[in-house]
Ligand code: SF4
C-alpha cells in the first residue's frame with residue numbers, strides 16, 4: 001500500500017517537493033520560512049552524526065531532493081532536545097518538522113531500513129495501543145530482543161540493575177507480564193484510534209486523489 | 212540659562228545627536244526659532260564615539276566641525292545641554308514641554324584650560340568609552356565636546372575636591388551652587404531625535420558577552436581604535452591586554468531574530484565591513500578578520516565598499532549564524548557552528564570577538580506622557596494622529612548616519628510646515 005501512496009504523491013506533486021511537504025508533513029508549511037542561517041545545525045547536540053542537519057534538509061526539500069530526504073536517516077536522529085527551536089531566529093518548529101518528515105517517510109514507505117529509532121517507535125506504538133497504557137516490562141524486553149535472542153539475553157543481563165531499580169521505584173512491575181494495566185474504557189479507546197486512523201486515511205486519500 | 216524664549220511658533224528638537232543637530236539646523240536656517248535639547252553635556256551623540264564613518268572612512272570630527280560651526284553662526288537656534296524632557300502636553304501648534312535641567316557646575320566663562328581637572332583625583336567609569344576606561348570627576352567629556360566646557364560630576368559636589376577644582380579655576384567659571392531646575396517651554400512642533408542604544412548583548416546567552424571578557428560589541432570596538440580611547444588606539448583585548456590580531460565579527464547579534472530584535476538593524480553589516488578595515492589599517496596582512504554572516508546587507512551604493520573588503524586578503528567570510536561561543540583555557544573565544552556553504556562544522560579560535568549588535572530606540576515611546584503611534588519594534592510611526600510630533604533619524608527606524616541625516620531633514624520640513632500654519636503663513 002505504501003508504494004501506491006508514494007506513487008500517487010509523485011504524480012500529484014510532479015517535482016514540487018516543497019509543496020508536497022507543505023501539504024502533507026506535520027508543520028511542513030514552515031519549511032519555506034527557513035532563511036538558511038544554519039544556527040539549528042550548529043546547535044544540534046547530535047548534529048555531527050546526522051547525514052544532513054535540519055537546515056540542509058530544508059534546502060534539499062526546496063531543491064527537490066525527494067528520495068534523498070525521505071529515505072535519509074537524518075530526521076530519525078532527532079532526540080527532541082528542542083535546542084534548535086529555542087534558537088531558530090525565524091521560529092520554525094524544527095523538532096516537530098523532523099518528526100513530521102520521519103512519519104511521512106514511513107507512511108509512504110520510503111523510511112530507511114533497520115533504523116533503530118523507527119523500530120523502537122513502532123514497538124512503543126504497538127505496546128501503547130494494546131491497552132492504552134505503556135507496559136514498561138514488555139516494551140523493555142521487546143527492545144532488548146529486537147536484534148535477536150542471543151543479543152537480547154546479553155543486553156537484558158547488562159541492564160539487570162536498571163530493571164531492579166525501576167521495580168523498587170514502582171516504575172515497573174513484574175506482574176505486567178500477565179496482561180498488565182490499561183485504560184478503563186478500552187473499547188472506547190480503540191474506537192477513538194480507529195476514528196483517528198480513518199480521518200488520517202481520508203486526508204491522505206484527498207491528497208492522492210487524482211480525479 | 213532659564214531665560215529661554217519660546218512660543219507656539221518655536222520648534223523643539225529633543226536629542227542633539229547627528230539627527231537632532233541636523234533637524235534643528237535645517238529648521239533654524241529657514242528662519243524658524245528652534246530649541247535643541249540634549250541630555251548629555253555635549254552634542255553629537257553616538258557619532259562622536261565612532262572612530263571613523265563609512266563609506267568614506269573619515270573621522271566624525273569632520274562632519275561635526277561643520278555642524279558646530281553652523282550652530283555657532285545661527286541666531287535662531289538655542290542649544291540646551293543636560294536637559295531632559297519630563298513632561299509634554301497640548302496638541303499640534305500648541306505644546307507645553309517641561310524640561311529638567313541638571314547642573315554642569317561650570318558656566319560659559321570656561322576656556323577649557325583644564326586647570327580644574329588637574330586639581331581633581333577621584334575617578335569614575337567613563338561613559339564616553341562605554342565604561343571601558345576611567346575619567347576624573349572633573350572632566351571634558353571628549354576631546355571635541357561641544358560646548359567646549361568642563362563638567363563636574365554631581366557625585367563630587369560637597370567634597371573638598373570640588374572646592375579645590377573651584378579654587379583652581381582662574382576664570383571664575385565654576386559655580387558649585389547650581390541647582391537642578393525644571394522649565395516650561397512652548398512649542399508648535401516637537402521633533403524626537405532621541406537616537407538608539409546598542410541591543411543588550413547580555414541577552415544573547417549563547418554568545419557569552421556576559422561571561423567572556425574577549426567578547427565585546429561593535430560600539431566598544433570603535434573606542435579601542437580611538438587614539439583618545441581607553442587603549443590609546445591599540446586593539447588590546449580586555450582579558451589580558453594582549454594585542455588582538457585575529458578578530459571575529461558575528462553579524463545579526465540580536466537582530467533579525469524572533470528571540471531578540473525582529474528587525475534588521477541596517478547598519479551593522481556595513482559597520483563590521485568598516486571595522487575589518489581598522490584591523491587592516493593596524494596590522495596590514497598580519498591582521499585577520501573573519502565575518503560570520505547570514506547575508507551581507509551592504510545596501511545600494513555600499514556594494515562597492517563590500518567588494519573592496521572582499522578583495523582584502525586579510526578578510527574572510529563564513530556564511531553561518533554562529534551557534535555558540537566558548538572560551539579555551541587561554542581566554543581565547545572559540546566559535547562553533549556550521550558553514551552553510553558546504554555544510555562544514557567548525558570550531559574556530561580567535562583572539563577577540565566583536566558582536567555586531569543591532570539598534571533599538573533609546574526611549575520607550577509608549578511610556579511618553581503624550582500618545583503617539585509606536586510600532587512593534589518600538590520606533591515612532593509616521594502618523595497623522597501624532598499631530599505636531601515627528602521623529603528624526605533612529606527614533607523612526609534603524610538606519611545609518613547617512614540615512615539619519617536625510618530623514619532628519621525631512622522631519623525638519625514637516626515641523627516647519629506646522630509652525631507656518633500656526634503663523635498663518
Ligand atoms: S535556525 Fe531556523 S532559519 Fe536558521 S537554518 Fe535552521 S530552520 Fe532555517
Ligand code: SF4
Nearest residue numbers: 463466475476479480
Ligand atoms: S545590517 Fe546586517 S548584521 Fe545588521 S541586522 Fe541587518 S543583516 Fe544583520
